[in-house]
Amino acid sequence: MDNMSFMNMPGIYPCMQAPMPVAPMPMATMPVAPHHIEQLESMYPEIYHVVFPKVRDMCMMLDMPGNPDMYPCPRRETVERMVDDIYARVVAEIGDPEGYEGFAGADDRQFGVFGGFTPFGGSGFGRRRLLRDIISILLLRQLIGRRRFGFGF
Numbered sequence: 001m002d003n004m005s006f007m008n009m010p011g012i013y014p015c016m017q018a019p020m021p022v023a024p025m026p027m028a029t030m031p032v033a034p035h036h037i038e039q040l041e042s043m044y045p046e047i048y049h050v051v052f053p054k055v056r057d058m059c060m061m062l063d064m065p066g067n068p069d070m071y072p073c074p075r076r077e078t079v080e081r082m083v084d085d086i087y088a089r090v091v092a093e094i095g096d097p098e099g100y101e102g103f104a105g106a107d108d109r110q111f112g113v114f115g116g117f118t119p120f121g122g123s124g125f126g127r128r129r130l131l132r133d134i135i136s137i138l139l140l141r142q143l144i145g146r147r148r149f150g151f152g153f
Helices: 034-041 046-062 076-094 126-148
Strands: none
Touching (some): 046 126
């Protein structure tokens, strides 16, 4: 094989790499009609409509550039205090999460509870733990979003 045959093989010489394919436009940049967004938002479970306003209010109240506990990045302890406060407000509104009807229709197996036994040992998560996890997820997503797109969003 002569030396010229290697010139046509991509990857042999770094300067002759094959061009990278162009990625398609991501779906997030495509415009969506407002009524479609409203339709999707109406599909959130009831618990979201109870929890998210409290998460949003907490962020509006505490997540400001002048707050040294929050910027540039809040400490885990600060986020845990925020979750505790939001949890207390949600429980004050809905009562004990174990009996909350917003979870009605959901099979307890979904929450890791099998009559007090789980295949992994222990007693499962329970709805109190699930509610705290939902609050944590929504709070962290809100905090990340506010830093990604700038203050006030």
